[in-house]
Amino acid sequence: MSKFQLLIQQQMNEIIFHPFLFGALVSLFLFWAITKWFYKPAANKKLPPSPPKLPILGNLHQLGSLPHRKLQSLAEKHGPLMLLHFGTVPTLVVSSADAAREIMKTHDLIFADRPQSSVSRRLLYNFKDVSVAPYGEYWRQLKSICVLQLLSNKRVQSFRSIRDEETALLVNKIRKSSFPVNLSEMFAELTNDVVCRSAFGRKFSEGENSKKFLSLLIELLELLGSFPIGNFIPVLSWISRVNGFDARVDKVSKELDEFLEGVIKERMETPNEDKNGANFVDILLDIYQSNSSGVSIDRDSIKAIILDVFAAGTDTTATVLEWAMTELLRHPSVMKKLQIEVREIVKDKQDITDNDLEKMQYLKAVIKETLRFHTPIPLLVPRQARKDVKIMGYDISAGTMVITNAWAISRDPVSWDEPEKFEPDRFLNSSIDFKGLDFELIPFGAGRRGCPGIAFAMATTEFVLANIVQKFNWKLPDEGKELDMKEHPGVTVHRDVPLLVAATHYHS
């Protein structure tokens, strides 16, 4: 979420250097005076500990460019439940497995809402998608479409040929690539193409119109990850109108809508008769037109769900692959052990089957350790309290935003031995999994609002990783030099610099 912080910093700069400085300062002063006058903290409430805050900004200035790291340090001082203030928004920060269990299991129903922003309202069809829809009957119906129809194990299996073909293309690209291979770029392309083919039945990396869609998606992700200052200090909402941010949101939303309308129209005119080869648009159109499953969705719902799948499913999976390869290159003994496992199971066969993947226990351990050590969305997706509730003896008010620092939880020495070490073996004799039942490892969240895309994401991650470690030997281009491990700020935390590597084809 640090686009968040970057944006706030950017917007603060704009306040300071902008010709509208005077207006901003006057608004802020009035706002501060009014809130001071009316706001009286509840005397009889027991609130979680809070770090000291500034007037108006609250704790916004303490987030830094990588908030998961800053919030971890704050939690070390103030405890696993902290109450921060992002401008006027009270925000509960959760930093231990026990506290996360209270939120996502014991009181899951109370925390089943998401905070709503004007950006997601405009980009996601007035909250008609799954990930930001308010908790209620509409969200329940969409979530069940995702879990039972779009992202079920059976559906994920039906996309097997897409994974096969796209992974074969990746392997070919690596073979032909000039030195060094830019793996970060290749993983991003692959995950986009896999999601695109699963959603539309074709890719967007080919053809002019399709390239436009790709650049719109990149903008969508950027905008969804941004938090204009007006979200936290409502009196400053006008800044987004004046600095062109609102106009950019409107433009991206309009152009995405035109593209998706085109895809839907085309599919309605020439429906896909092959039920086994159905893609997400086919399935959603079928539900829309036949009112099957007793669910009624409209055209906007279809477009919003498709955008969700792109926003949630591409960047995240590419990040896991990127960090997994990074750690394998930094730990040659782990790479060797993984290659031995994969090559022994595959032997001299041409293709890796789902059955082979099932047997690759070390591969699964490497992926789990990557999700622990480099949690792709370190602060998960924020929730919001629907009612007043007591958590660990503290009073939490309805409307409080909740941020779970899953990154800090999976490095908590209370739950993990030597948490700062990348050590996949820790999972070999352990039943801990990432599916939302073990709160020390929750990269996909948990409970009602937990991620429905785990099977989809894992199918791609396991298959791609198994193939590239089997078919190539890998080295850093400059062996004497330490790999740069800096993280790039964002909702999904990538490497700051692309992963460049040397690959040699392996012959069994």
Ligand code: HEM
């Ligand atoms: C490594 C890959 C992925 C990671 C780390 C990830 C992580 C997450 C997280 C942390 C949440 C919020 C959970 C919560 O609030 O408890 C979430 C929600 C969601 N994810 Fe994923 N995700 C991944 C892949 C996918 C894929 C591939 C899809 C779809 C194709 C997907 C679709 C969704 C949707 C629709 C939601 C919203 C669920 C709701 O609000 O009810 N995700 N994901």
